Every structure is written in C-alpha cells, then in structure tokens.
Amino acid sequence: xxxxxxxxxxTANALFGLVALALVAAFLWWVAQLPYFTLKVIRIExxxxxxxxxxxxxxxxxxxxxxxRGNFFTANLDTVRQAFESVPWVRKATVRREWPNQLTVTLExxxxxxxxxDDGKLLSTKGDVFVVNLAEAEEDARLLEFSGPxxxxxxxxxxxxxxxxxxxxxxxxxxxxxxxxxxxxxxxxNNGITVELGREKSSTxxxxxxxxxxxxxxxxxxxxxxxIENIDMRYPNGLALKAQGLxxxxxxxxx
Numbered sequence: 001x002x003x004x005x006x007x008x009x010x011t012a013n014a015l016f017g018l019v020a021l022a023l024v025a026a027f028l029w030w031v032a033q034l035p036y037f038t039l040k041v042i043r044i045e046x047x048x049x050x051x052x053x054x055x056x057x058x059x060x061x062x063x064x065x066x067x068x069r070g071n072f073f074t075a076n077l078d079t080v081r082q083a084f085e086s087v088p089w090v091r092k093a094t095v096r097r098e099w100p101n102q103l104t105v106t107l108e109x110x111x112x113x114x115x116x117x118d119d120g121k122l123l124s125t126k127g128d129v130f131v132v133n134l135a136e137a138e139e140d141a142r143l144l145e146f147s148g149p150x151x152x153x154x155x156x157x158x159x160x161x162x163x164x165x166x167x168x169x170x171x172x173x174x175x176x177x178x179x180x181x182x183x184x185x186x187x188x189x190n191n192g193i194t195v196e197l198g199r200e201k202s203s204t205x206x207x208x209x210x211x212x213x214x215x216x217x218x219x220x221x222x223x224x225x226x227x228i229e230n231i232d233m234r235y236p237n238g239l240a241l242k243a244q245g246l247x248x249x250x251x252x253x254x255x
Contacts, residue, residue, distance in 0.1 A: 114144030127154030
C-alpha cells in the first residue's frame with residue numbers, strides 16, 4: 001500500500017513538473033513573439049582589415065531581405081549568411097545577433113587579382129572564382145590573366161607568388177599565367193616575353209628552370225635587346241629562344 005502511495009506521489013510530481021515546464025515553454029514562446037523582438041535593424045559592415053569598397057550596404061541588404069524569416073530569436077543565421085554570400089562581391093559573411101532586435105552582418109569582399117579563362121570570370125587573391133561587373137573590378141588595378149583546369153585556382157595563385165619572387169632579381173613580374181590540362185606552366189612577363197616552363201618533374205623543378213633563365217637573361221638582353229619574344233625552358237640543360245629575326249635552341253632534349 002505504501003508503495004502504491006509513493007508511486008502515486010511520484011507520478012503526481014512528474015505530472016506537475018511537466019505542466020510547469022509546459023507553462024514555462026509557453027511563456028517563453030509568448031515572450032519570443034512579442035513585437036519588441038521583431039528585427040528592426042540589419043547592420044552591414046566590413047572587416048577591420050578591409051572596409052567595403054564595391055559592396056553598397058543598402059543594395060546588399062535589399063537583395064538579402066527577402067530571404068530573412070523570423071525575429072531576433074527565430075531567424076536562422078545560417079540561412080541569413082547564405083543569402084548575403086549569394087550577392088556579387090561577397091566572399092564571406094558572418095552574422096550575429098545584437099540584443100534585442102538587430103542583426104549585424106560582417107562582409108568580406110573578394111579582392112580581384114585577374115581574369116580566369118575566357119568566360120568573364122574573375123580570380124581573387126584567395127584563389128576563389130567569382131562573377132561581377134568587369135569594369136568595377138578594373139577600377140582598383142590592372143587585372144592579370146589566368147587560366148587552368150577546374151580546381152587548380154588556388155595552386156595558380158600560389159605559383160604566381162613564387163614566380164614573382166623568383167623573377168624579382170631581374171625586376172620582372174608575371175602578367176599572365178596558364179596551367180594547361182597536362183599541368184604544364186607557361187606565362188607572359190611584364191616586358192612582353194612569354195616563357196614556357198613545362199611540367200614540374202622530380203628531376204627538374206620549376207625554380208631550377210627559372211634560376212637558369214635568371215642567370216643567363218642579362219646576356220640574352222645584351223645580345224638581343226628588346227627583340228626576344230619567347231623563351232622555352234623545357235630542356236634539361238638549355239633553352240630555346242625566339243626573337244625577331246632569330247630562332248635558336250641550345251638543347252634538343254625538351255621536357
């Protein structure tokens with residue numbers, strides 16, 4: 001009998017607890033629906049390192065508003081983030097709640113480095129491919145030219161930095177860079193000369209080929225002045241050269 005009474009008391013306590021939880025949940029739901037928590041402000045800002053240049057906060061806010069549902073408590077921040085990241089020029093969006101009725105959205109812009117391929121796409125300094133108005137991208141600086149297989153974008157950007165370092169002793173830099181489907185490298189320097197470096201193999205690295213070119217380049221310029229059009233470094237111990245009125249090869253074992 002005492003066991004039955006204890007069981008009844010335990011059941012009653014459990015029921016009272018569930019009712020209390022339901023009442024608390026209902027109260028919290030009612031509070032969450034109050035107009036006080038309706039989203040009234042969506043603040044757009046750039047990062048501390050990179051203020052917004054190409055993104056107009058009013059325009060980007062209008063484009064994303066149609067995707068925002070709910071209030072301060074119920075708005076899905078991941079959905080809001082995706083809405084902002086679908087806007088041109090936006091590389092990354094970070095969304096946070098600000099009590100009691102505000103969302104703050106921090107946007108990171110794409111920084112254009114050059115064009116990618118022939119279909120109007122751009123390549124950013126982070127190796128991301130994106131699409132915006134080309135004229136806007138050209139406002140900051142002259143765009144370089146890049147191309148390569150799908151998925152090689154970040155590798156191409158990383159290799160650009162290497163090549164510019166390697167050619168720095170000559171005061172030269174890369175103006176266009178191509179990685180073929182066979183993963184062979186070719187480029188155009190800012191003096192108009194095209195250079196074929198070929199594929200990187202265990203026997204010869206790209207840096208070794210560039211070092212050979214850097215070593216002999218002053219002699220080539222001294223003899224040929226500004227007539228050099230193309231230099232082919234795909235040889236183990238030499239190069240092939242094309243200049244106005246001249247074609248020469250110093251090693252026939254091309255790689």
